Amino acid sequence: MPLDYRRFNGPEDSVSYKQFSTNFTRSYDELFKGLFDENGKRIDGREFTEARPLYTKTNVISQAKGSAYVELKNTKVVCSVFDPREIVGHQNEYSIYGQIYCEVKFAPFSCPRRRRGLAPDTDERALSANFKTAIQTAIQSTKFRNFQMDVFVYILEHDGACLAAAINAACLALTDAVVPMMDIFSARTAAVINNQIFVDPTEAEENLALMPTDNETNHGIITLTVIDHLRNITDLQQIGSIDADCLIKVIDILLEECAKLMPLFKDLIIDNVFEQYKEHQVYLSIKKQVNEELSNKVKEWTLIVKDK
Amino acid sequence: MVEEDLKDFKLKPMKCELNFLNKSDGSAILAQGETVVLVSVNGPLDIKSTSQNMEKATLEVIFSSKGGKPTVSDRFKENVIRQTCETAIFGCLYPRTGITITIQELEDYGGLLPTTINCTCLALLNSGLAMRHVVAAVGCALDEAGNLIIDPTNDQIQTATATMYFVFDSREKNLVTGFSTGTFGEGVYDEALERCRAASDLVFNFYRDIVASYCNVIG
Amino acid sequence: MEEYKVLQPFKYFNDHISVNVRPDGRKFDQQRSIKLNANSVNTADASSLIKCGKTSVVCGISLELATPKAEEPDNGFLVTNVELLPLCSSKFKPGPPSDYAQVVNNTVNDILKNSKCIDLKDLCIVSDKLAWVLYCDIACLEYDGSIIDACLATLMTSLKTLSLPHVIYDIETEEIKVDVNIRHPLKVTGLPVATSFVIYQSPDSNVALMDPTSFEEEMCGGNGANLVVCWNQGLLCGIHKFGGATLGTDGHKKLLNVAKERSKTIEEVINTCIANETSE
Numbered sequence: 001m002p003l004d005y006r007r008f009n010g011p012e013d014s015v016s017y018k019q020f021s022t023n024f025t026r027s028y029d030e031l032f033k034g035l036f037d038e039n040g041k042r043i044d045g046r047e048f049t050e051a052r053p054l055y056t057k058t059n060v061i062s063q064a065k066g067s068a069y070v071e072l073k074n075t076k077v078v079c080s081v082f083d084p085r086e087i088v089g090h091q092n093e094y095s096i097y098g099q100i101y102c103e104v105k106f107a108p109f110s111c112p113r114r115r116r117g118l119a120p121d122t123d124e125r126a127l128s129a130n131f132k133t134a135i136q137t138a139i140q141s142t143k144f145r146n147f148q149m150d151v152f153v154y155i156l157e158h159d160g161a162c163l164a165a166a167i168n169a170a171c172l173a174l175t176d177a178v179v180p181m182m183d184i185f186s187a188r189t190a191a192v193i194n195n196q197i198f199v200d201p202t203e204a205e206e207n208l209a210l211m212p213t214d215n216e217t218n219h220g221i222i223t224l225t226v227i228d229h230l231r232n233i234t235d236l237q238q239i240g241s242i243d244a245d246c247l248i249k250v251i252d253i254l255l256e257e258c259a260k261l262m263p264l265f266k267d268l269i270i271d272n273v274f275e276q277y278k279e280h281q282v283y284l285s286i287k288k289q290v291n292e293e294l295s296n297k298v299k300e301w302t303l304i305v306k307d308k
Numbered sequence: 309m310v311e312e313d314l315k316d317f318k319l320k321p322m323k324c325e326l327n328f329l330n331k332s333d334g335s336a337i338l339a340q341g342e343t344v345v346l347v348s349v350n351g352p353l354d355i356k357s358t359s360q361n362m363e364k365a366t367l368e369v370i371f372s373s374k375g376g377k378p379t380v381s382d383r384f385k386e387n388v389i390r391q392t393c394e395t396a397i398f399g400c401l402y403p404r405t406g407i408t409i410t411i412q413e414l415e416d417y418g419g420l421l422p423t424t425i426n427c428t429c430l431a432l433l434n435s436g437l438a439m440r441h442v443v444a445a446v447g448c449a450l451d452e453a454g455n456l457i458i459d460p461t462n463d464q465i466q467t468a469t470a471t472m473y474f475v476f477d478s479r480e481k482n483l484v485t486g487f488s489t490g491t492f493g494e495g496v497y498d499e500a501l502e503r504c505r506a507a508s509d510l511v512f513n514f515y516r517d518i519v520a521s522y523c524n525v526i527g
Numbered sequence: 528m529e530e531y532k533v534l535q536p537f538k539y540f541n542d543h544i545s546v547n548v549r550p551d552g553r554k555f556d557q558q559r560s561i562k563l564n565a566n567s568v569n570t571a572d573a574s575s576l577i578k579c580g581k582t583s584v585v586c587g588i589s590l591e592l593a594t595p596k597a598e599e600p601d602n603g604f605l606v607t608n609v610e611l612l613p614l615c616s617s618k619f620k621p622g623p624p625s626d627y628a629q630v631v632n633n634t635v636n637d638i639l640k641n642s643k644c645i646d647l648k649d650l651c652i653v654s655d656k657l658a659w660v661l662y663c664d665i666a667c668l669e670y671d672g673s674i675i676d677a678c679l680a681t682l683m684t685s686l687k688t689l690s691l692p693h694v695i696y697d698i699e700t701e702e703i704k705v706d707v708n709i710r711h712p713l714k715v716t717g718l719p720v721a722t723s724f725v726i727y728q729s730p731d732s733n734v735a736l737m738d739p740t741s742f743e744e745e746m747c748g749g750n751g752a753n754l755v756v757c758w759n760q761g762l763l764c765g766i767h768k769f770g771g772a773t774l775g776t777d778g779h780k781k782l783l784n785v786a787k788e789r790s791k792t793i794e795e796v797i798n799t800c801i802a803n804e805t806s807e
Contacts, residue, residue: 156568
């Protein structure tokens with residue numbers, strides 16, 4: 001890897017200390033056992049089809065046009081959307097579609113197994129591309145022709161289902177930025193390990209789902225994005241080896257889970273609209289007051305001028 | 309008191325040649341002690357519309373170190389020089405243009421950045437760009453015994469607990485730019501500032517001598 | 528008002544300053560409210576999040592092991608990097624760090640080195656064989672001026688809460704074993720606190736504004752703060768002035784004292800935050 005001249009670099013041969021701890025060198029079976037508690041449930045006490053609660057907050061970044069923060073227990077994601085800007089360098093080409101630029105980045109300290117580099121790696125590029133396909137169908141890009149809109153996602157902490165969290169954050173950030181959209185959308189992830197479906201997997205479960213095994217069982221990760229009202233699947237990402245029957249089963253479960261998120265999003269959006277309406281009313285009343293004061297002053301002055 | 313102090317100050321011998329490069333609008337090579345820097349100034353030039361400024365000239369500083377590999381601290385040096393020159397150059401006379409300052413480090417035996425700033429100032433004088441004032445950079449070091457050394461040599465910098473560098477303007481002798489390394493007390497800082505302020509006169513005198521001697525050549 | 532700010536930014540700003548108030552209603556030497564939180568990111572070995580007004584910065588430390596450099600066999604590594612993400616403001620574009628990001632990065636790194644609060648010898652485990660590498664990654668989530676202050680505060684909070692796992696190194700077999708259950712806190716001496724100022728050249732006199740917002744920085748030259756003063760428990764550990772308008776000697780001294788007072792406040796905030804964190 002070429003040396004990065006624009007940042008401070010550490011020694012080349014450094015490795016995370018976690019590789020030398022006893023937890024690191026566990027076998028597949030040990031790890032698999034570690035996913036369950038004594039009652040046969042998942043280690044955090046969830047059922048297999050139970051998703052983690054979603055915490056959301058919009059308008060977290062004051063400088064952005066719209067922004068959102070999404071938390072799935074330990075997965076923490078921030079997303080910001082900026083005003084459409086002119087595309088530099090292609091002024092002669094007119095396009096009837098606006099362009100969307102997406103970038104998903106992991107914080108260097110976000111992953112539990114190793115430190116991530118600061119320069120974008122292949123994982124991040126793949127994630128960005130997936131993220132873009134998932135969200136761009138929902139955006140009415142003909143409304144900002146010849147302009148480019150930037151959507152940035154930063155993953156502060158990775159504990160599984162990052163892509164789903166990022167897409168959900170993007171949905172809220174885009175609505176916060178009042179970008180014209182077909183409808184709101186949501187995403188959910190499921191992992192399949194040993195034919196068992198884990199809805200909304202943690203990082204440990206995702207890791208195991210992608211681990212190569214000798215026995216020919218279904219394993220992999222599936223992320224599904226769906227537009228609410230149209231019931232359109234905009235993006236389906238599947239990694240691993242899963243047969244068709246299992247895949248269809250997973251899709252059905254995920255569609256249901258995605259639909260469950262909708263009331264939550266709608267409540268949040270409606271609340272935001274109310275709040276902004278209230279703020280606007282306050283703004284209007286202040287403006288009215290200032291205008292009145294000014295016109296009174298003007299009247300006063302015109303009288304003085306006339307007297308003279 | 310300041311007058312008296314001035315006699316005690318001795319800066320490292322400075323040697324300078326203006327118009328060192330014949331293709332650039334202004335250039336200077338300056339040696340302060342054993343540290344040598346070459347600066348060329350080009351401008352005002354036409355630049356691409358995205359970086360044009362309606363109000364004033366856009367300054368671009370390119371610093372190349374002796375090793376040739378760019379580092380983060382090189383960008384920091386560029387920033388220090390750009391910000392310093394921005395106050396010195398009368399940029400509002402050249403709106404929508406660019407001024408490029410290219411710096412090549414030739415030898416670094418301590419005090420590279422002050423030498424670079426002084427050399428840049430001389431190159432700007434040579435280029436004939438309108439300036440508000442000239443600037444002079446003076447460095448000082450605090451040794452382990454707590455003594456202040458004006459314009460330290462390389463050995464003194466290596467053993468010093470702190471070094472401070474100041475850049476003054478020629479009109480009010482106000483502090484334009486300052487940077488430091490190491491830790492020091494407030495009193496030491498004040499003393500260093502005053503001493504360097506007094507010592508900056510020597511640098512300004514040097515500028516005058518150089519420009520006067522080149523005046524004859526050009527005239 | 529908003530229209531006025533957009534159309535006539537310089538006049539808008541000057542109107543405020545001429546009546547001795549800043550656009551956000553603060554006094555000239557008043558700082559913004561600070562919120563500090565430690566260990567909010569579980570995947571990092573130590574982390575903290577700071578919010579100064581509308582500037583928020585998160586810092587996470589990752590620990591790694593490496594062989595020390597041959598020329599300094601007793602020293603570990605301390606690598607700090609500040610990332611100004613495109614997410615935090617429309618000023619920053621995606622891609623490799625801009626020149627400004629590198630300047631911020633270098634300044635933070637310089638202050639940390641000059642304060643000597645971490646002895647690199649403490650990071651060495653076995654001389655010439657094994658040493659800790661502290662990757663301190665600082666990411667800006669919201670950019671509204673005074674970035675260096677925020678970066679340094681969150682970096683110091685993270686360093687102060689950091690503990691190193693116990694390492695057993697077998698010299699003969701070169702085998703490394705790490706016991707994550709035994710942890711030793713890292714020794715941190717001192718607490719450098721940076722304070723940013725911008726100096727505004729108003730028609731009457733030059734005024735200094737403490738803890739500037741992004742808008743104020745833009746009005747005073749446009750490239751971050753003009754003056755960064757760093758105090759480390761009664762001693763100065765870095766004064767960086769970057770061009771811009773100038774101040775007389777008295778004005779300069781006054782700023783040093785203002786910064787000194789502020790450094791005590793920030794120190795208190797950091798210590799309280801860490802005390803709360805450990806008691807929980």
